[in-house]
Amino acid sequence: MEFALSEEQVMLQDSVSGYLKGNCSLDVVRQGVAGGITKQADVWQGICDLGILGIIIPGELGGVELGFLDAALIAEALGRAIAPVPFIGSCIMAPVALLNGGSEQQKETWLPKIASGEVVFGVGVTEQIARRETDGIQCSGGKLSGKAMFVVDGVDADMLIIADDSGAMHIVDANASGVTRRALQTIDKTRAVAEVVFDSVEADLLPGSQNDKEPLLKTIDAGRIMIAADSLGAAQVMIEQAVAYAQERKQFDRVIGSFQAVKHMCAEMASDLEPCRSLVWYTAHTVNDMPEETRMLACHAKAHLSEVGRSIAKIATEVHGGMGFTDLLGLHYWFKRVGLNRQLLGSPELVREEAALAQGW
Amino acid sequence: MDLAYSERHQVFRSELQQFLKEHKDSAPKGRASIGKASDEAKQWQQLLIKHGYAARNIPKKYGGYGAEFDILESHIIAEEFSKSNVRPGHSGDERVVPVLLELGTEKQREELIAPTISGEMIWCQGYSEPGSGSDLASLSTKAVLDGDEWVINGQKIWTSGAQHADMCFCLVRTEPDAPKHQGISYLIFTMDRPGIEVRPLVTMTGEAIFNETFFTDTRVPKDGIVGKRGEGWFVANATLKHERGSLGDPNQTESRFRSLVELMKNETIDGTPLIKIPAYRDRLMRLQARMLTMKYNGMRILTAYLKKEEPGLPRWIVKLQGCELNHQIAALAIDAMGELGVLYEDSPYIRDAGMWQKSYMLDLGLIIGGGTAQIQKNMIGERALGLPKEPKYKQGA
Incomplete structure (x- = not known):
């Protein structure tokens, strides 16, 4: 019995965090997003050089074939650094869709390109969770029509995986004629979600997803786990910043962290977030080792990290007083990252309902 | 990350599951009460000790099962009793037995641990005082050495089960001139002596779980001290830590x-x-x-x-x-x-x-x-x- 990260996993996370610390500072993020960039070329190249884009892709298809826990550790590090890179959609959700629903040929064609960073995938599945502002996606005669909203990593994508109304998934060239893409402005400038309209566009069906919802559901589970990990990293940074500020800022001749009102805010944040780490680890671990437990846990991880993330984002900002509210400190970048994570792939109430259903309740 | 248990622990778990299946009907129902253990509860405890599911790591000579401590075994025991909703056994009083084992004299261990484990001897804790709650180290109940006896004066509060207790483990100030953490001693004594008055404190549940316990010139034997004079705070901290964990x-x-x-x-x-x-x-x-x-x-x-x-x-x-x-x-x-x-x-x-x-x-x-x-x-x-x-x-x- 060992519920802990292995030495290799600690090294993996340290190396990703170390790289991001040196190369993806708040200043770098600020400059990039000011120009509307959500896939920062240097950072993307950097994590590509670390060899982690193919983290869950099999070795014979150009990946490093590690587990979901390893992937979650990377997602957490990216959340910490509010890194503007299309990791969750392209490196996790798309490979899961391909591995579970794709033909051998589709896997051989696309997975090596994802692992090398040559191709970026966006993933549109939100209509299968809660459809809003669209009549959905229809597939007829191998062609897609309709509108996909909030396509994860969709703005920077070369290729798309889109779920149609039946839950079947398709590969579509993001630049094909008949595809109209538009970045949706959200609170979180570090990542982009897209609206994609299809007008009778040639699509390549993932055959395993045609009469079986499991590939789609696994894709959503995977995305939710990674979003939870991203929020874990982002919320952890907010706590660290709040604690550092409380140790430094003086009022009434004392550092404010010596006031119990402030100290207790910090203690509550830490005590709420720390068990979440175990939930994320355990959930990610089940994907490879106890898949029958994954659905319920992926829902819980996503919903619970959304709740705790929101609460920490609020409290950490309050600990900073007026400064927390300004752009100067940049704390709001994490606030907004957590804010976007909360809404993507199902808001907490919807996801908890799925967790209940997954247990037959 | 490896959530599987070793062969040995898997066997341990399945034996325990088998035991619970066979014997769960002889377990007393509901929560353990705070006062004296019922005969049924004592018999259940004996059965558990015999099979190594209670007092597992207490040495045999003190009435325990005498196994080496193995945290996974303890974990499996807690988990399986909880899962099957059967009342678990105990290792005597979780607050005082570890202290005696670690810091008590051989005489104290021999006399006190076995009856505590079997449920014959009930303890109460004399720590908190009306004026010393969160700031426990400010406690003011005094003990003064007079010949071969400590003479105790003062008041304790929240003494759970004092009305049923045979024994008390108590923090008292013995070195009034020392800094507050260094002036405290840890005493153990029987509750049946003159000068101890226990007044039940009825809680919001309607039950008298706690008491106020008053000491007026209460004389207790000198050798009832655990650890040295003035070291009581450190003796007690071992148990506080334990309580907080559970x-x-x-x-x-x-x-x-x-x-x-x-x-x-x-x-x-x-x-x-x-x-x-x-x-x-x-x-x-x-x-x-x-x-x-x-x-x-x-x-x-x-x-x-x-x-x-x-x-x-x-x-x-x-x-x-x-x-x-x-x-x-x-x-x-x-x-x-x-x-x-x-x-x-x-x-x-x-x-x-x-x-x-x-x-x-x-x-x-x-x-x-x-x-x-x-x-x-x-x-x-x-x-x-x-x-x-x-x-x-x-x-x-």
């Missing part, structure tokens, strides 16, 4: 959560099970997420102990999070039952023997006791996050 135990939380799910499946409003009613259902799911985080957090702590590491933050938060979570599980049960949720004592229509209201109140006691939630937050803030202590209050400042 409050908020995730096994207990999981077991209570399962009872809540059962309740919500069985109880209905106009024929609809409570678990299907969206507002209650969503609260249930929120609690499940928190229950699971604490369960896995517990696995992380266990792993740290296995590796002989200090678990740090995951351990610091258990009491704060666990007790609050238990409280909220009871709160949902009450809310979901509507008016039925307020029935109490021997009322007709009462569900689960009134356990939910009683738990809701007792949990509040546990949020306060064993280091209040606010003291827990101070400790987390100061020890885990490194925030500075509150400056000392200066008279007239």
